[in-house]
Amino acid sequence: MDEEYDVIVLGTGLKECILSGLLSVDGLKVLHMDRNDYYGGESASLNLNQLWKRFRGNDQPPAHLGSSRDYNVDMMPKFMMANGTLVRVLIHTDVTKYLYFKAVDGSYVYNKGKIHKVPATDMEALKSPLMGLFEKRRAGKFFMYVQNYEESDPKTHQGMDLTRVTTRDLISKYGLDDNTVDFIGHAVALHRDDHYLNEPALDTVMRMKLYSESVARFQGGSPYIYPLYGLGELPQAFARLSAVYGGTYMLNKPECKVEFDEEGKVRGVTSEGETAQCKKVVCDPSYLPNKVRKVGKVARAICIMSHPIPNTNDSHSVQIILPQKQLGRKSDMYVFCCSYSHNVAPKGKFIAFVSTEAETDNPQSELKPGIDVLGPVDELFFDTYDRYEPVNEPSLDNCFISTSYDATTHFESTVTDVLNMYTMITGKAVDLSVDLSAASAAEE
Amino acid sequence: MATIGHSNINAKLVLLGDMGAGKSSLVLRFVKGQFLEFQESTIGAAFFSQTLAVNDATVKFEIWDTAGQERYHSLAPMYYRGAAAAIIVYDMTNAGSFARAKKWVQELQKQGNPNMVMALAGNKVDLEEKRSVSAEEARSYAEENGLFFMETSAKTATNVNDIFYEIAKRLPRAQPPQNPAGMVLVDRPTEAARASTCCS
Numbered sequence A: 001m002d003e004e005y006d007v008i009v010l011g012t013g014l015k016e017c018i019l020s021g022l023l024s025v026d027g028l029k030v031l032h033m034d035r036n037d038y039y040g041g042e043s044a045s046l047n048l049n050q051l052w053k054r055f056r057g058n059d060q061p062p063a064h065l066g067s068s069r070d071y072n073v074d075m076m077p078k079f080m081m082a083n084g085t086l087v088r089v090l091i092h093t094d095v096t097k098y099l100y101f102k103a104v105d106g107s108y109v110y111n112k113g114k115i116h117k118v119p120a121t122d123m124e125a126l127k128s129p130l131m132g133l134f135e136k137r138r139a140g141k142f143f144m145y146v147q148n149y150e151e152s153d154p155k156t157h158q159g160m161d162l163t164r165v166t167t168r169d170l171i172s173k174y175g176l177d178d179n180t181v182d183f184i185g186h187a188v189a190l191h192r193d194d195h196y197l198n199e200p201a202l203d204t205v206m207r208m209k210l211y212s213e214s215v216a217r218f219q220g221g222s223p224y225i226y227p228l229y230g231l232g233e234l235p236q237a238f239a240r241l242s243a244v245y246g247g248t249y250m251l252n253k254p255e256c257k258v259e260f261d262e263e264g265k266v267r268g269v270t271s272e273g274e275t276a277q278c279k280k281v282v283c284d285p286s287y288l289p290n291k292v293r294k295v296g297k298v299a300r301a302i303c304i305m306s307h308p309i310p311n312t313n314d315s316h317s318v319q320i321i322l323p324q325k326q327l328g329r330k331s332d333m334y335v336f337c338c339s340y341s342h343n344v345a346p347k348g349k350f351i352a353f354v355s356t357e358a359e360t361d362n363p364q365s366e367l368k369p370g371i372d373v374l375g376p377v378d379e380l381f382f383d384t385y386d387r388y389e390p391v392n393e394p395s396l397d398n399c400f401i402s403t404s405y406d407a408t409t410h411f412e413s414t415v416t417d418v419l420n421m422y423t424m425i426t427g428k429a430v431d432l433s434v435d436l437s438a439a440s441a442a443e444e
Numbered sequence B: 001m002a003t004i005g006h007s008n009i010n011a012k013l014v015l016l017g018d019m020g021a022g023k024s025s026l027v028l029r030f031v032k033g034q035f036l037e038f039q040e041s042t043i044g045a046a047f048f049s050q051t052l053a054v055n056d057a058t059v060k061f062e063i064w065d066t067a068g069q070e071r072y073h074s075l076a077p078m079y080y081r082g083a084a085a086a087i088i089v090y091d092m093t094n095a096g097s098f099a100r101a102k103k104w105v106q107e108l109q110k111q112g113n114p115n116m117v118m119a120l121a122g123n124k125v126d127l128e129e130k131r132s133v134s135a136e137e138a139r140s141y142a143e144e145n146g147l148f149f150m151e152t153s154a155k156t157a158t159n160v161n162d163i164f165y166e167i168a169k170r171l172p173r174a175q176p177p178q179n180p181a182g183m184v185l186v187d188r189p190t191e192a193a194r195a196s197t198c199c200s
């Protein structure tokens, strides 16, 4: 432990593990520590006993829920966009070989008190009960425009420069009503608020394309995929990547105190009386509480159920987005449901999460509209956690702190944070085209 | 998980045991026929595959080495998840490594997969003059716990192919397919969507 490292990473949450892996692959000497004796930090997956210990103290889980170890309940439930950045990172680091995925059955949106399948293409728009007859045609035309749009081919731009035209102006050209705009913006383009309406439309168009291309990739009912055994597998897989490229792993290290020199630059990390020297520290907010500030609070309900969510066509895995406007809120609400079909629960059991950014002093009641769509539940746990973001200046102290996970049930914001951190740490962008297949010394 | 297809069996095999027991050396000997006296942990190599033909089947081993994560007791549970076989390695010149091998066996028994084939390898048998774990002791422990036992040497190749061959013979031939198998992602353009859902 008394060695010198280029980077010490603290915490084995997903973001920290991805960074650890990328940095080791770059040839940096990495030491990765966690105060817990398990991988995953806030993004671990818990078995039933661990879940009970965390939320029910000394009580034992009831026998009818089945075997503890058949449960892998994500503490940070999120689906992955099949063609999204995280998948590119997985493929290009070759971490995919440690993981098995399955497509997610459904992607739904809450609209006027009901839930509907999110249409992804012009054809689906024409069939969707989300819209009236004429609106369907207008929306179909808009989807068609988006599908055909190629950034590099001006012929597909129909005379509009999407780096200048706002989303609002683009949409108004197609005459779509507010309801349609709402589901496109929040459930297809996955915006978390309505700022995008006044921003250049290119971003929204590219997000819509990502959605429909992801749906097409696995011909599932949604653009999402999810690993068997839960997301807790992802930090472990990236940690393994880091170890394969020479990273050193130490779990169960108490304290992990970051040490600074006179100029306030990071010098090393002390645990159990030993100090490992380093040039840079990467960590989650809990390791440097003085360099972060609270920016919000996530409220969520974790439910165990014995049936799929009603009105989702019996989806055994599904995301439902409840756009802010539909609920009269400032932030969207997300429902995530997964089941034994992804090996996260015993046969016949479903795990559902309802999460949102807390806006009041009574976050439990805020979750009601989301919980109401689930139908009866066997068990329900309420939870809140504070979200932090870094306030330090990494160029001055060489500390690179991740932002807490948000309430969304997909990864696009998570990966963006990781890639930005990587660029800050190394001064370069992640080269997602590098071929790292050398990590697999397989003969074929 | 061992899966069947045209009498082909794919089997994940993991190596467990103390740092320095010779896990990586055994893999290197088996896969490449090499031995390095001062085997540094090889960067970038922790995943090998090797195919063996036994009487009635072709077994393709996916061999996972620890990537050094055993050093500070930080091996991830995913490492042994779904393993069809495990070789628990100790250094027969080091009694402590034998004691810790037993802990690994316990851990694997706890983790389940009742069909897992487990082998106990007393490695470095070429260093007979430094022996501190007797073959009898190890063998009787192995028998009591449902493992099979061999003394090996990655240096001289003694029993190295044999231990993998014996595992291949013992793998269950008809394992129920895992609850609908997931897909492994591969790097193919969107157009080839169908092909990319290759299933394991």
Ligand SMILES: Cc1cc2nc3c(=O)[nH]c(=O)nc-3n(C[C@H](O)[C@H](O)[C@H](O)COP(=O)(O)OP(=O)(O)OC[C@H]3O[C@@H](n4cnc5c(N)ncnc54)[C@H](O)[C@@H]3O)c2cc1C
Residues within 6 Å of the ligand: A037, A038, B017, B018, B019, B070, B071, B073, B074, B075, B076, B077, B100, B101, B103, B104, B107, B108
């Ligand atoms: C395979 C295995 C996995 C374990 N995984 C966990 C875990 O995820 N979380 C947890 O809280 N406890 C885990 N433990 C148990 C826990 O780490 C030990 O009980 C603790 O280290 C006490 O150590 P000790 O001093 O008795 O033995 P030590 O001498 O510290 O360790 C005994 C042997 O077990 C191995 N070992 C110990 N702990 C681990 C570990 N975490 N991962 C991999 N190998 C280990 C070591 O390589 C060593 O050879 C695991 C133990 C084993 C054998």
Ligand SMILES: Nc1nc2c(ncn2[C@@H]2O[C@H](COP(=O)(O)OP(=O)(O)O)[C@@H](O)[C@H]2O)c(=O)[nH]1
Residues within 6 Å of the ligand: B017, B018, B019, B020, B021, B022, B023, B024, B025, B026, B036, B037, B038, B039, B040, B041, B123, B124, B125, B126, B127, B152, B153, B154, B155, B156
């Ligand atoms: N004499 C002898 N040395 C061995 C044998 N197997 C491994 N070693 C040596 O033991 C050391 C540790 O081996 P390694 O494969 O790295 O062990 P690992 O940590 O379990 O992967 C290396 O110096 C090897 O050369 C063996 O069978 N005989």
Ligand SMILES: [Mg+2]
Residues within 6 Å of the ligand: B023, B024, B025, B041, B065, B066, B067, B068
């Ligand atoms: Mg090794």
